[in-house]
Amino acid sequence: EAGVAQSPRYKIIEKRQSVAFWCNPISGHATLYWYQQILGQGPKLLIQFQNNGVVDDSQLPKDRFSAERLKGVDSTLKIQPAKLEDSAVYLCASSIIPGTGELFFGEGSRLTVL
Amino acid sequence: KQEVTQIPAALSVPEGENLVLNCSFTDSAIYNLQWFRQDPGKGLTSLLLIQSSQREQTSGRLNASLDKSSGRSTLYIAASQPGDSATYLCAVISSGSARQLTFGSGTQLTVLP
Numbered sequence: 001e002a003g004v005a006q007s008p009r010y011k012i013i014e015k016r017q018s019v020a021f022w023c024n025p026i027s028g029h030a031t032l033y034w035y036q037q038i039l040g041q042g043p044k045l046l047i048q049f050q051n052n053g054v055v056d057d058s059q060l061p062k063d064r065f066s067a068e069r070l071k072g073v074d075s076t077l078k079i080q081p082a083k084l085e086d087s088a089v090y091l092c093a094s095s096i097i098p099g100t101g102e103l104f105f106g107e108g109s110r111l112t113v114l
Numbered sequence: 115k116q117e118v119t120q121i122p123a124a125l126s127v128p129e130g131e132n133l134v135l136n137c138s139f140t141d142s143a144i145y146n147l148q149w150f151r152q153d154p155g156k157g158l159t160s161l162l163l164i165q166s167s168q169r170e171q172t173s174g175r176l177n178a179s180l181d182k183s184s185g186r187s188t189l190y191i192a193a194s195q196p197g198d199s200a201t202y203l204c205a206v207i208s209s210g211s212a213r214q215l216t217f218g219s220g221t222q223l224t225v226l227p
Contacts, residue, residue, distance in 0.1 A: 004157075033215075040219065041219050041220075042118070042120075042203055042205075042217030042218050042219045042220055043158070043203075043217050044217070045214060045215065045216075048214070056214060091157060091158070093157075093158075102160070102163070103148075103158075103160065103215065104160075105157035105158040105159070106157050107155075107156055107157045108156075108157050110155075
């Protein structure tokens with residue numbers, strides 16, 4: 001069974017530039033999550049989708065971050081414009097249904113903002 | 115708002131030792147608790163999941179316990195090996211409709227050969 005795929009694995013940009021990350025969840029998983037993990041900290045939920053609808057985006061900085069999940073499968077997370085404090089690993093996870101705890105994570109996209 | 119704390123932040127032990135990692139959470143209204151392992155530059159791998167009605171779960175050399183009333187969980191690793199070196203993260207899923215997962219900051223474990 002293929003796992004959660006993310007790209008790019010690494011991205012270096014200058015502040016005020018934009019960046020986009022892509023996630024392809026495990027086939028059949030209705031729930032998709034984006035987490036931000038700053039070095040030395042645990043992951044922090046940015047947004048949770050159920051199919052193509054948003055369940056929770058309360059911690060998403062909406063002035064610069066946006067995310068979509070068209071057709072309830074792949075998802076993209078965009079940052080525009082980036083700030084230095086956005087340097088982190090962006091993790092995508094999926095699960096068949098929310099709340100089961102059976103989350104499967106991708107390897108993450110590491111962003112460095114200079 | 116749920117807060118999850120893990121102590122210690124880092125731990126170094128010689129190979130073969132039994133060890134305990136601690137996790138505490140502020141809101142006991144949880145659906146379940148999960149322990150993850152994270153290797154450097156990698157994503158998270160689920161180790162054990164404990165439902166709120168359970169007291170413990172075991173998988174090989176790993177045993178996780180849950181005391182919901184006191185807001186605590188422990189991960190016990192028996193006969194540690196250098197391959198166990200990683201960061202261990204505790205996460206709780208709230209009982210709310212969104213079933214949000216809240217993570218601790220992790221314990222970085224180094225097992226010395």
